[in-house]
Amino acid sequence: MMSEEIVNKVKACGVVGSGGAGFPTHVKYQSKAETVIVNLAECEPLLRVDQQLAERDAEDLIKGLNCAMQAVSAKEGIVAVKEKYRKAVERLKPLLTSGMRLEYLRDIYPAGDEFLTIKLTTGKSVPPGAIPISIGVVVNNVQTLINVARAMEDQPVIHRTITVTGDVKNPVTVTVPVGISFRQLLEKTGNEIREGDAYIDGGPIMGKLLGSLENSVTKTSGGLVVLPKDHVLIRIKTQPISQIMRVAKTVCEQCQLCTDLCPRNIIGHRDLKPHMTIRAVNYGKMTESQVIKGAILCSDCGVCELYSCPVNISPRRVNQAIKQELQKQGIKYDGNLSKDDPMWEARLIPSQQMARRIGLKSYYHQEAPLQSGILDFNRVNIPLKQHVGAPCEPVVKVGDVVMPGQLIGRIREGQLGANVHASMAGTITAVTESGIILEKGGAS
Ligand code: SF4
């Protein structure tokens, strides 16, 4: 298949980065690259979905990698996989074709941060403030590439495979139509909804606290983590920024541990110095210094907040606040790549140690087995924006009867976006600016 044909099919089928970012894949594939990397690090503790899909759908994954390599004219395809995902490794090994290889990752956090994945597998460094394509690399998540393979058969992205885990009766990984609510997901998987629980959309570390169980599962939802409201991770995620700033002012002892263990700092992004950022903020120096601009380089990995800081300060949240402010002012980072810390590999955190530190030890070995088939639902609310860019333009109206895979929202003319399709058969019962509701058998 020609590169252009692959890109067109990927675009038509609404494929986006499934790892959480949601960047439209057809746009990523419009560049040329030397290397495509499959990100099979899945370094968030408790999530299982990528390793399970890589094992079950290994043929599709390799087919997707092949298509991605063709689309960007890459000569090299690397599956960056944790050595401990043995079953996936055994399935993938015999399927590799010319130019493809496996690269084994240690069980460290955050091996799945794409800058670190690239560094660990190719030795190349992405300059600070740049993106992987600037050094000729494209990184794709497992489910993204499986969706790319299916797009070649003209199958749009209408399902999501997701791990339900944490403090639940039935940890499990299931495939569901895009647009079901997290409440439906919990009920259908035999898990109770309890007053004292909080919910994280994504992995426990980098995932976002769910505002409501009525929110929809989207193309980018990889996990639903349930934890008691008084769990340390929930307390940290709900801490107001004013409190974080107050604590930073009173107790930061400038020990530098946050900087010494920062995964981006140690691979050459030396202007990201969380201890210096905290000091600058404490002295009211929120000006355009290189230290403040360095906050733009923060990947949000949470190592400083959850592992390094001995006095529970959150440089991550301070960086987030600074980033928002700089973005409003249109200020960009303009520094250069520095030398790696000579000890950088030794400074990466073993995953199990990280899980223990953040109170996930009792859930760490939970299996969350992958269930076969696709769960059935009566109603979905499909968001028109499940991707980076502008929301889609609806192409259906109330009363229309649609089939699974039918286009219901298209990319707006001249805008960045990804098409959206009906995830089951039914009748459209509402069309709003944010989403399209579809019910089996028509309006209730
Ligand atoms: S680790 Fe904590 S106490 Fe140490 S410099 Fe960083 S923010 Fe301050």
Ligand code: SF4
């Ligand atoms: S969250 Fe903390 S450790 Fe992670 S990249 Fe940002 S500053 Fe570094």
